[in-house]
């Protein structure tokens with residue numbers, strides 16, 4: 001199923017498990033989002049921004065290198081070429097227009113890799129709205145250039161100093177702020193959180209597969225791809241790449257999680273494989289937790305995949321067998337990112353490099369058409385790549 005039921009459930013996953021004080025905020029959004037998204041002038045304004053501001057449609061690029069190496073025809077959906085360097089701008093632009101139509105005057109957000117913070121700060125600057133971005137202290141150090149970009153864009157970056165000082169702590173801080181400042185609009189960056197966020201973000205990212213519906217036939221001569229591959233942190237680029245193919249059973253959906261140092265190493269973010277059902281950030285989904293229900297700190301070399309949960313849509317797609325999930329370790333992702341840089345001149349985000357690294361593990365038929373969602377560009381990860389290559393050390 002590509003959309004949840006009225007209570008926000010995809011099968012047994014999803015819903016809105018929020019403290020009573022947040023209930024009015026969430027209920028207001030639930031009541032309004034579909035109606036506003038359907039308005040002709042909303043769609044017109046969004047399409048105009050996606051086109052003239054974000055640079056859409058993003059190209060579908062045939063990779064001769066990947067095709068020769070792994071078989072069939074392999075295409076890259078170039079979300080890395082969007083303004084701000086990743087798919088996250090699609091969602092930020094949609095939600096900021098929604099916030100404006102709901103009469104909201106302040107934007108708050110959480111960020112891990114900093115990409116969602118940058119996308120949100122960008123959209124807030126565009127709309128002239130004040131913006132606070134909550135970010136774990138550890139992530140602020142790992143992603144210093146994105147912190148600088150957010151400040152340059154006029155956003156206030158608020159350090160989350162509790163717990164592991166990464167994305168989940170930033171999310172907790174943002175929710176706490178929202179409880180105390182219910183007039184703010186909370187701009188969530190992935191298909192996570194209480195209903196309606198997973199559905200809202202999936203619908204806004206669905207532009208990725210909407211474009212593929214035209215680009216795949218135009219490039220390949222066939223109506224449908226055989227495989228669509230995307231990495232999963234919370235799951236928004238995957239939700240967008242899968243969306244219009246979910247009800248096409250011939251299209252294989254392949255989700256790639258961060259295995260970190262290995263699934264059995266204790267340092268991993270392979271949520272769907274290591275996780276069990278619980279409630280995280282207002283949603284019932286698969287998450288990594290111990291026997292007492294305490295969240296286990298996730299680990300990945302990629303800050304954008306370093307999240308202990310997975311969106312409810314993906315929990316459902318994976319547990320129902322509609323999507324297959326793989327995990328890719330740090331070193332495999334690094335090698336895949338270096339290879340794409342050296343052979344195609346495309347420097348992928350470490351998150352996207354996880355999706356590329358699954359190609360050798362897939363059973364690719366010579367006739368297959370495979371689309372890999374290249375969710376973002378790797379400039380932010382340059383130092384990590386250089387350290388891996390022992391360049392400049």
Ligand SMILES: *Cc1c(COP(=O)(O)O)cnc(C)c1O
Pocket residue numbers: 086087088113115116189190191231232233234235236237238304305349351352375376377
């Ligand atoms: C944030 C991010 C991701 C992970 O987020 P999803 O919601 O799972 O898409 C993946 N790739 C890039 C480049 C990102 O910035």
